[in-house]
Amino acid sequence: MSTRSLQIGMEFDGYRLEEKLHTGGMAALWRVTDLRQRHLNKPGLENGVPPLIMKVPLLFSSDDPTAIVAFEVEQMIMPKLKGDHVPRYFGAGDFDAQPYIVMEQIAGESLRGRFEKAPLPLDEVVSVGVKIANALQDLHRQHVIHLDIKPSNIMFQNGLAVLIDFGLSRHDRLPDLLDEEFRLPLGTGPYISPEQVMGVRNEPRSDLFALGVLLYHLVTGERPFGHPTSVSGLKKRLYRDPIPPRNHRADMPDWLQEIILRCLEVDPNARFDTAAQLAFLLQHPEQLTLTARAKKDQQDGYLAVVKRRFKAVGADLVLQHSVSEQLSKAPIIVVALDLSHGSEKLAESLRQITRRMLQTEPGARLACLTIRKTSRIGMDESLIQQGENIHVKQLVELKHWARPLNINSDKITFHVLESPDPAMAIIDYARNNDVDHIIIGSRGSSALRRYLGSVSAQVVAEADCTVTVVKNNEK
Numbered sequence: 185m186s187t188r189s190l191q192i193g194m195e196f197d198g199y200r201l202e203e204k205l206h207t208g209g210m211a212a213l214w215r216v217t218d219l220r221q222r223h224l225n226k227p228g229l230e231n232g233v234p235p236l237i238m239k240v241p242l243l244f245s246s247d248d249p250t251a252i253v254a255f256e257v258e259q260m261i262m263p264k265l266k267g268d269h270v271p272r273y274f275g276a277g278d279f280d281a282q283p284y285i286v287m288e289q290i291a292g293e294s295l296r297g298r299f300e301k302a303p304l305p306l307d308e309v310v311s312v313g314v315k316i317a318n319a320l321q322d323l324h325r326q327h328v329i330h331l332d333i334k335p336s337n338i339m340f341q342n343g344l345a346v347l348i349d350f351g352l353s354r355h356d357r358l359p360d361l362l363d364e365e366f367r368l369p370l371g372t373g374p375y376i377s378p379e380q381v382m383g384v385r386n387e388p389r390s391d392l393f394a395l396g397v398l399l400y401h402l403v404t405g406e407r408p409f410g411h412p413t414s415v416s417g418l419k420k421r422l423y424r425d426p427i428p429p430r431n432h433r434a435d436m437p438d439w440l441q442e443i444i445l446r447c448l449e450v451d452p453n454a455r456f457d458t459a460a461q462l463a464f465l466l467q468h469p470e471q472l473t474l475t476a477r478a479k480k481d482q483q484d485g486y487l488a489v490v491k492r493r494f495k496a497v498g499a500d501l502v503l504q505h506s507v508s509e510q511l512s513k514a515p516i517i518v519v520a521l522d523l524s525h526g527s528e529k530l531a532e533s534l535r536q537i538t539r540r541m542l543q544t545e546p547g548a549r550l551a552c553l554t555i556r557k558t559s560r561i562g563m564d565e566s567l568i569q570q571g572e573n574i575h576v577k578q579l580v581e582l583k584h585w586a587r588p589l590n591i592n593s594d595k596i597t598f599h600v601l602e603s604p605d606p607a608m609a610i611i612d613y614a615r616n617n618d619v620d621h622i623i624i625g626s627r628g629s630s631a632l633r634r635y636l637g638s639v640s641a642q643v644v645a646e647a648d649c650t651v652t653v654v655k656n657n658e659k
Contacts, residue, residue: 190240195219197277199238199286207242210251210351214238216286218274235289236274240282250370252279253361254351259285260358261350265326268344269319290348292341295398299335303405303433306440310466313399315345317463320395321618323347324388324459324507327356331385333394334372354385356508369418374407378450381418388507389452392462396447396455403440404432408448422450423492428480438478439469445477450492457514460618461549464516464597473594513547515620520553520610520643522625523581530625530656531585537654538623539589550589550596552582553613555606575600607642614647622651 190212194201198220206213216238241255262273262285272288298304298312316338323330330337332352339346352370354360362370362385369381377393384390400408408426412418429444430436443465449455456462465472484492519538523531542548556578582598589596603609614622626640644651 190214196282197275197284199236201238205237209242210254211239211241214240215289218286234272235291236286237289239285239287243283250362250366251351253365255283255285257353257361258349258351259283260361261328261353261355262287264355264358265323265328265350267322267326268342269322269346271346271348290339290341290346292339292346294336295338295340296335299401302402304402306403306435306437309399309402310440312345312402313395314463314466315340315343316395316398317392317459317466318618319345319347320391320459321463324391324511325618327508329354329386329388329507330391330394331380332371332375333391333398334375335398338398354507360385369415373412373418374401374409376418377452378422379452381415381422386507387452388458388510389455392447392455392459393449393452395459395462396444399440399444399447400426400429403436403444404429406432423489423495425484425489427483430481437469438474439472441480442472442474442478443469445480457547457549458511458516458618460516461514464617468597471597513545515545515548516551516617517541517545517548517621517623518551518553518610518614518619520555520622520624520639521582521585523554523578523585527625530654533654533656534623534625535585535588537652541621541623541652542589542591548595550586550591551613551617551619552586552596552598553610554578554582554600555609556600556602557606558602558604575602607639607646610639610643611646614649619649621649622647624651624653626653626655 190201192201192203198218199216200219201214201216203215204212205215214237216236218233218236221233239258241251243252256279259276262271263276265273271290274286274288276286277284295312295316298308304312316333319338320330320333328350330347330350330353332349333347337347337349339348352362354363363383367383369376369383370385371377371380375394375397377387377390379387380390397408400406406427409421409424410417412420426445426448429441443462447455447462456465517538519534521531521534538550542550556574578600579598582600586596586598599613601609601613610622610624613619622643624640624643626638640651640653644653
């Protein structure tokens with residue numbers, strides 16, 4: 185069957201073509217109906233199947249073999265993906281008959297529409313950035329680097345960012361057909377990272393560079409590197425830094441410029457370690473360590489550019505690690521502390537365990553938490569009047585506890601959470617910030633505590649990450 189002969193009403197492999205939705209440079213999208221109702225056998229679809237689209241490669245519209253290989257890559261990767269940040273996969277057809285991929289149709293809007301309205305309000309830019317970073321973290325945890333993050337490949341549905349089009353992606357545990365067959369840079373000109381220009385496809389922070397380009401554009405209405413169409417034009421980003429965002433926008437806060445320019449660093453090691461860290465700092469800018477990037481008001485001078493240009497010539501950017509390895513190098517570790525009177529011995533035990541863990545995970549970021557328990561119905565008036573002082577006192581105590589660990593300021597954060605349920609406060613924090621490991625203390629095992637349960641037991645039972653409980657016989 186030829187893709188040129190597809191028509192409305194045609195049926196094959198149990199699907200009926202209902203409507204052609206879009207024709208792009210490499211594929212056409214059709215709305216389809218599953219005549220076999222295969223969703224009845226899929227968990228999570230008991231209430232019905234979502235609208236389906238079929239992606240069909242345009243085999244005869246281009247002489248570029250990249251399009252065919254990219255479609256093969258997407259056919260390999262999509263069945264491996266799951267979660268709310270990717271379309272649900274339903275099936276695929278082979279090239280020996282009719283190649284296609286059937287997937288969930290995302291009902292929301294794409295990011296492209298917002299770009300036409302740029303520059304956007306700063307709070308909207310931050311919200312978009314957090315959603316995309318969370319989607320990237322979820323993708324990276326599934327061993328996939330997207331490598332083509334751009335407005336048309338980002339959708340929004342039910343308040344979440346959904347990533348689409350995995351034709352240029354790299355999966356740690358699958359063959360990289362694109363790397364095996366092609367040597368030219370693969371990506372989209374304005375968003376491609378410096379290492380992709382040099383042929384590197386195993387660096388997850390390439391996606392953070394692309395997100396930095398998106399944030400720059402949403403804030404300023406301009407692209408940081410223009411729209412190059414040649415390899416020589418792409419290589420300019422190896423040595424020519426972008427105009428600082430505040431030159432385009434006077435109300436640019438220092439912390440947001442710091443984040444955007446850090447994402448756009450040439451060296452991946454100078455960017456954020458993970459998308460989770462980027463999402464966290466967008467939501468908690470007070471925890472960000474500012475550098476000279478924050479106040480920068482002009483591009484680097486001639487000598488700096490020349491120096492970088494000579495360094496870029498023959499630069500060896502082949503990075504010998506995978507997305508899985510990068511995430512394992514930069515985990516987020518939470519230590520949950522109760523620093524009330526009488527807990528000194530347990531606090532010291534927690535510090536020793538934390539020190540040992542950080543020695544084995546030198547790239548980790550540590551978040552120190554303590555919970556100020558509040559009433560479910562209302563707060564005591566004295567607590568309201570003194571709340572700020574109590575909060576500050578507990579924050580100081582956290583920093584005092586952490587001081588002997590000698591952690592760089594950009595690798596540690598401190599949080600006093602207020603909640604009527606300490607366990608859920610810790611669990612929610614871990615989920616919202618993609619925490620990899622929680623360290624928590626347990627004061628003992630009295631009969632009353634065994635009967636009522638404990639904070640540590642609830643965290644162990646309900647947290648989505650690894651939990652280490654440090655026990656102590658303090659009463």
